[in-house]
Amino acid sequence: MLPTSGLQKYWIRLSGDTTAFPLHARIFHSVCIISIFGLGYNIPFNFFVGLPTVSVVSLVMMLIVAGLYYNSRFKGNTSLSVLVTNFVGLALFFLNYFLNSGINGPTALFFLLFLLITIGINPVNQYKIWIPFNVLIVLALYCFEYYNPEYVPDTYDNRFNQFLDQASAYLVIAIIAFFCMDYIRRGYEMEKQSAIEKTLAIQQKNHLILRQNEELEKLNAQKNKLMSIVAHDLRSPLANIQNYLEVLGDFELDENQKAEIEKDLLNATKETLSMLSKLLAWSKSQSHGMVVNPEYMELSGLLESTLLLEVSAAALKGIELDYYFEPDHIVFADREMMQLVVRNFIGNAIKFTAPGGSIMVRAKCSNKECVISIKDTGIGIPAERRDKLFSLNAKSTYGTKGEKGVGLGLLLCREYMTAQNGSIWYENVAQGGTCFYISIPVSEDASAMVT
Secondary structure, three states: OOOOOHHHHHHHHHHOOOOOOOHHHHHHHHHHHHHHHHHHHHHHHHHHOOOHHHHHHHHHHHHHHHHHHHHHHOOOOHHHHHHHHHHHHHHHHHHHHHHOOHHHOOHHHHHHHHHHHHHHHOOHHHHHHHHHHHHHHHHHHHHHHHHOHHHOOOOOOOHHHHHHHHHHHHHHHHHHHHHHHHHHHHHHHHHHHHHHHHHHHHHHHHHHHHHHHHHHHHHHHHHHHHHHHHHHHHHHHHHHHHHHHHHHHHOOOOHHHHHHHHHHHHHHHHHHHHHHHHHHHHHHHHHHOOOOOEEEEEHHHHHHHHHHHHHHHHHHOOOEEEEOOOOOOEEEEEHHHHHHHHHHHHHHHHHOOOOOOEEEEEEEEOOOEEEEEEEEOOOOOOHHHHOOOOOOOOOOOEOOOOOEOOOOHHHHHHHHHHHOOOEEEEEEOOOOOEEEEEEEEOOHHHHHHHO
8 A cells, every 4th residue: 555644644534534435535525625725715815805795605615515525524425415516616606707707707717627626526427417517607608798798797906906816716726726636646546556456365365266276176186086095905805805704604624724814814904904094094184184292202112112013013024123212312293193104114114025124223313303214125116106105196006925005104104294393205225125214303492493
């Protein structure tokens, strides 16, 4: 908005706020205020130059203008006040033409000033009425005086009074015209600036709506992807479980065969449960948002139970899992989230590492963050999978012994780490395998700096 001084603010209070009155109404109020001052000056001046009748008319007009201003500004009847002003103004100058020496007086200048005021205070669709009306009255008065000069007496006592009246009228009209045009210009600038601001606000809202639509489309695509994952990735293990149970019920099997089928059935059940857990965790995070409850914890105590379980899982596949943390390593993290993230990374390492391989888990802490590394001797990550590894478009792949994943684990890990002001990244190891890194703040202050 344009800057306003104290005087301008006071003038705005008199003419009306932009939010309460349209531009033509504010111009009308300003013209009324200026006219009141102009007519107030005109009363003693006309007495001085020997025109007492004109002084009385000026006093009456000043009272009428004050009433019209009050009716519009404080009663809200702007249209009625403007209409009355059109008639009264023309009638006043029509009468003044005969009282103030006709063509030899300043009335023609006042008609011209009133024409300017008419343009400012009337709606555009009424210009075709009042502008021609003003011009026709002036021309009619000139013609009347030309053919009937005896009806238009010369009211000046001497040439000095005439020149003084003409000069004074010109000066007053020039001042009023200046203030009117200046107010119109300022009003236009304010309206223009307001329109620009409204346009920018609308553009921002449109941009926000477009972004919201994009987010909705993205969420819808994620929902469809999720349904596709559920349909595709859960159908197969559930079908295997059904087949195992049918074989156990329909065929006579020896103990070794039963033990082998039961082992496969247990593995299929574990994989299905893991898939469901990840699906539910991700779905909950998308539906209700992340709820993070960070606290100060020793890293070794935080991950000990998780790592012990993973050591057993790695041993069943013939993989050595080695881990070690300094006892004084403290992190500021959410317990459940961190356990899920570490469990998922180690589970992936086991999944993509062949029997006889190894996994090493270490941590290195500074005064700002603690970086946990999970390094395996597995098959690594192919180049074609790297760009979409942490997205919903990541395809689930089979492990070195046919283990099936759901494709949501790394996406969920990234979202969990972001919610804790941490991060994850990885690199392929030159000798084969992959090393994933988990960075987590070691204090609340460090967490704020990461944010």
